[in-house]
Amino acid sequence: MFYSSPRDTLQEVAAQELYNRNWRYHKEARVWLTKETGQSPLQKDAAFERGTYTFFDPERWEKVKKDATIYYEQLEERALPQSLNAMSMTMAGMPMGTMGGMQAQAQQLPMRG
Numbered sequence: 001m002f003y004s005s006p007r008d009t010l011q012e013v014a015a016q017e018l019y020n021r022n023w024r025y026h027k028e029a030r031v032w033l034t035k036e037t038g039q040s041p042l043q044k045d046a047a048f049e050r051g052t053y054t055f056f057d058p059e060r061w062e063k064v065k066k067d068a069t070i071y072y073e074q075l076e077e078r079a080l081p082q083s084l085n086a087m088s089m090t091m092a093g094m095p096m097g098t099m100g101g102m103q104a105q106a107q108q109l110p111m112r113g
Contacts, residue, residue, distance in 0.1 A: 016078060023056075025076040032056040036065060047071060 015025065023034045033055045035041075041051035050069040057064050 019078045026070070026074055027076050028074050031058070033068075033070070043069075047073070 018025075018032055021034075023032045025032055033053045036052040036054055039052050041049040043050040048069055048071045051067070052065060053068050053070065054063050054065055055068075056062075
């Protein structure tokens with residue numbers, strides 16, 4: 001769903017939820033990534049940080065750990081638009097099989113190293 005409908009309302013809500021869970025979208029690589037839990041960056045300054053990150057590979061539908069240098073300007077920053085605020089609140093109460101089911105699937109993604 002996420003990659004098939006750019007700028008769809010549900011895609012925006014999903015992107016905001018990923019952002020809320022500390023995932024960031026890399027605009028140039030066009031992938032989602034997050035810092036590896038429990039690890040500090042090996043190097044960090046005002047423009048970038050270098051360390052181990054978890055990337056989501058949409059081709060294989062799995063999380064992959066990689067060492068990388070991440071430039072902050074290449075990450076999309078998000079703020080929830082007012083129009084999506086009500087929708088995200090509504091979706092939070094949806095039963096399993098809708099957005100709740102998607103959340104359960106996302107939590108079961110395998111990790112590759």
